[in-house]
Amino acid sequence: MKIEIDGLIGVPEWWSFEGGEERAATYERFRQQVERIGRSGARKIEVKIRSIGGNVQDAFLIYDALCALAEEGAEITTVCYGYTASAATIVAQAATSGRRYVASTALYLIHNATTTLDGNAFDAERTARLLDKTDERMAQIYARRSGRSVEEFRERMARDGGRGEWLSPEEAVEAGLADRVGGVTAWGELRERAAERIRNWFISEKNAQKEEKMTISDGCAVVAALAARGGEEGDLRGRIGRSETAPSEDPGVAVSGLIEEDFTEFSHNGRAYHLDASRLRKSF
Numbered sequence: 001m002k003i004e005i006d007g008l009i010g011v012p013e014w015w016s017f018e019g020g021e022e023r024a025a026t027y028e029r030f031r032q033q034v035e036r037i038g039r040s041g042a043r044k045i046e047v048k049i050r051s052i053g054g055n056v057q058d059a060f061l062i063y064d065a066l067c068a069l070a071e072e073g074a075e076i077t078t079v080c081y082g083y084t085a086s087a088a089t090i091v092a093q094a095a096t097s098g099r100r101y102v103a104s105t106a107l108y109l110i111h112n113a114t115t116t117l118d119g120n121a122f123d124a125e126r127t128a129r130l131l132d133k134t135d136e137r138m139a140q141i142y143a144r145r146s147g148r149s150v151e152e153f154r155e156r157m158a159r160d161g162g163r164g165e166w167l168s169p170e171e172a173v174e175a176g177l178a179d180r181v182g183g184v185t186a187w188g189e190l191r192e193r194a195a196e197r198i199r200n201w202f203i204s205e206k207n208a209q210k211e212e213k214m215t216i217s218d219g220c221a222v223v224a225a226l227a228a229r230g231g232e233e234g235d236l237r238g239r240i241g242r243s244e245t246a247p248s249e250d251p252g253v254a255v256s257g258l259i260e261e262d263f264t265e266f267s268h269n270g271r272a273y274h275l276d277a278s279r280l281r282k283s284f
Helices: 027-040 056-071 087-092 121-146 150-157 169-174 186-201 205-209 216-228 234-239 268-283
Strands: 002-006 044-050 075-080 083-085 100-102 107-110 165-167
Touching (some): 002 027, 044 056, 056 075, 056 121, 075 087, 083 087, 087 121, 100 169, 107 150, 107 169, 121 150
Parallel strands (some): 002 044, 044 075, 075 100, 083 107
Antiparallel strands (some): 107 165
């Protein structure tokens, strides 16, 4: 399922486009799109963003709505095109981990919040406090998704008198505001699924249930610890999950179950295999 966010966020779609019903730039229209997604039962949502920003209130509401969908198990992908600026960059942060794309020709702008003011000095003070809190909220969102500090983003946003800075796609990734340069392609999706399956092959079922991954280095460390403790396996043995192996195709290795047979006729590897297997069976 795809949602298009075009034009100025917060400005009614029909002001900006013919056929604006196909696009979502206000929270109200986005909410209607979300309801449509809910009725369809779609669990993968791609949000295409072509916006130079707009009303940060609508952006916060759209961001929160996307995060709520992600918490319910939906996979959210955001893809930024062209000039992606200001409030639009908030929406882009709502993607599932690893799913924030930015096109190779895009530019990305973060800056302090701005507004217009009509009133007296007290109104100006109140507005200044609200703007500062808005800046803090935006910096918190950037920091949460990037793993960087709030202070770092407050400093970036305040550059050039609060006008912020434009980032290239590569700079956006480096800053933690995007995950990768490019768009979503069928080949890319296939490659990601294949990579995920390969990663899962190297996680034992036991460790997967504990949400732990044990690397080869981890395994070596456990073996070394066992040796240092003089064979006191204790709970360390429980940290090593059983390896999943395929049947051997070496013709010099006897078929499993022939341990009692005279296997001197087999190759050196075959004899070593059976001796090791018999010892292991006695140990366990």
